[in-house]
Amino acid sequence: MIDIVFLLIIFFMTVTQVSKVNKEQLELAQQKGSQDQQTANITINVTREGEYRVAGSQVSLARLVSLVSQELSALGGDARRLKVTVRTDQRGVSRHTNEVMKALSRIGVLRVNNAVESPE
Numbered sequence: 001m002i003d004i005v006f007l008l009i010i011f012f013m014t015v016t017q018v019s020k021v022n023k024e025q026l027e028l029a030q031q032k033g034s035q036d037q038q039t040a041n042i043t044i045n046v047t048r049e050g051e052y053r054v055a056g057s058q059v060s061l062a063r064l065v066s067l068v069s070q071e072l073s074a075l076g077g078d079a080r081r082l083k084v085t086v087r088t089d090q091r092g093v094s095r096h097t098n099e100v101m102k103a104l105s106r107i108g109v110l111r112v113n114n115a116v117e118s119p120e
Contacts, residue, residue: 039081040071043115048089050096065103072107079108087115 044064045053052064059067068084075081084104088097097114104112 038075039083040075041083041085042068042071043085043087044100046086046088046092046096046100048092050092052096052100061099061103064100065107068104068109069107072109077108079110082109083113084109084111085113085115 042054047053052059052061054064054067068082072079072082086097086100088094101112104110
C-alpha cells in the first residue's frame with residue numbers, strides 16, 4: 001500500500017513540474033497567414049416582388065454579381081472563404097432565387113446557404 005502512495009506522490013510532483021514549463025511566458029512569432037484565412041459573409045434577400053437586397057439596399061442582379069465578385073477578389077479568389085446566404089420570401093416566385101444561384105455559379109461561388117425557418 002505504501003508503494004502506491006509513493007508512486008502517486010512521484011506522479012503528482014512530475015505533473016506539477018510539466019505544467020509549470022507549459023505556463024512559461026514566451027513571446028511567440030506572429031503568423032502573416034492569419035490575415036489570409038479571413039472569411040466574408042454576404043446575405044442576399046429576395047423579396048416577394050423579386051427585388052434583390054444586400055445590406056438593406058435594393059440592387060440589380062448585375063450589381064449583386066459585382067458586389068459578390070468584389071468580395072471574392074478581396075479574398076484572393078477563394079470561394080470557399082466566402083459564405084453566401086440567400087433568404088427568399090416564401091410568397092415569392094422561385095425564378096428570382098434561381099437567377100441568383102445561376103449568377104453566383106457563373107462567377108465561381110458554388111457553396112450557397114438557403115435560409116429557411118423551422119416550424120415550431
